[in-house]
Amino acid sequence: MPFLQALLNGILVGGFYGFMVLGFSIIWGVMGIINLAHGEYVMMGAYFAWAMFRAFGIDPFVSALLVFPIMFVVGYVLQWLIINRVVERPHLISLLLNFGISISIANIYKLIYKADYRSVTVAYAGSFQLAGFTFPTVKTIIFFAALLIMVGLHLFLHRTRVGKSIRAAAQNKEAARIVGIDVHRVYAITAGICIGLTAVAGAMIAPIQPIFPFMGPIFTVRAFAITALGGLGRIPGALLGGLLLGIVETLLTIYVPGAGAKVGTAVSFIILVLVLITRPQGLLKGLRPVEGGA
């Protein structure tokens, strides 16, 4: 495969990664919570798309729109009822809590859907040619949808009242309280948006990804690696980190024989370890202390 085509494939995957990581990165940046259940929300989105496709023949990209409000409510309620009780307490507590939540979700899904691999096969699963390159149709749609959502999220965070209150809470919690922002409500809204968007990412990749209850952890690990590369809570950073990981993963799979099957999932770990050893503060402005905020 020519190098440029491989690069293109990496960029398409990377755009998706940049979008997939946003929920993880923003929750970390705003609340200082490391959401170990991140991958499980990807999984829930993917199962939703699969179930809607199987039952009603609904296209996964339509499901991606439908799943947002549902998972927004799930995220909001989860934060309001449970996670707000441990937010701003030592990080280990929220870390363990989210670890428990991730195991619970994965096993509940195993009970409901069994551990079998599921897949969604859409009619446009192939690819098209453009300017001498091969574009896998689904991945291309995902890439542009991801960019569109990122722009939308950026505008939301910078132009709307709620968005500004989220940024304010991330930058200075005491000050946010002083100007009258209900920080715990902001946390719940943030969790709703982040978990909603994460599920959207899950629904979108349903056509190109085997769906099973334990597919989550690799996405959580990728989220860690991308955050180390691109930094916390910043959308351009997430995109850059996502692109880097996507390109590295794709090139390794293509140019190192057997790497895709054998080290594939380890790539994220290796990148994470390398970044932490060489630049513990992250590659860009990167991994600041969790108190630092977005």
Place this chain on the structure above:
Amino acid sequence: MAQPLAQTVPTRTAESAPILKIEDIYAGYGEEDILRGVSMEVYPGEIVCVIGPNGAGKSTVFKAVYGFVNVRQGRILFDGQEITNAKPQVVIQRGLAMVPQLPSIFPQMTVYENLEMGLFLERDSRKVKARIEYVFELFPRLRERANVMAESLSGGERRMLEIGRALLIEPKMLLMDEPSAGLAPLVVRTIFELVRELNTKIGLTVLMIEQNVRQGLEASHRGYVLELGRITYQGKAQELLNNPDVRRTFLGGR
């Protein structure tokens, strides 16, 4: 040196009621009471300064008023209404603004955005614009820096932004927790002059905590001395500055 304001205390008529009344409060963190029976009054148009050594509970007084710590006993009245253990949002809406000791700006927002956030609870955008315009008139420096990220302001400019933002809500009173903390001596003087100017210009009522006893009291009408969670002295600022005990303890002189 600036002329103390102590002589210009507004004359209280029988009708004038305190705008802030703290009645014998006990408050603190966890099991322990930091404040043990503190009472204070602030009248409209006054600048009142609370001084005391580290750990005396000065900041706790403010946190109690603002609902950041639990008040176990006693009452706090603001503008005739009880605000004991009220949430910060409620206290703000009653017209009590606060400039905390720790930096309270949003570093990665512009000066203008910071001011907008100060009126977070106001949904009428025309009113927000008008109020920001009003603050820009009080602080022309902030207008010049409107589109600059707050993190690149100087220490004095930051404090100015914090005060300006607090004034956006047209507060009936302003709480200031150590306005001089972390500022260069020259800047401290500017900030106190600013507070006095606001007091004469717009009749702003201020209750402040100060580590910097001399400058704090010189900028004030009245003062309270807080030690080990209790008020040990109170009176006109000039009287406290002349009080031998206060001088010995806080001013290092006779």
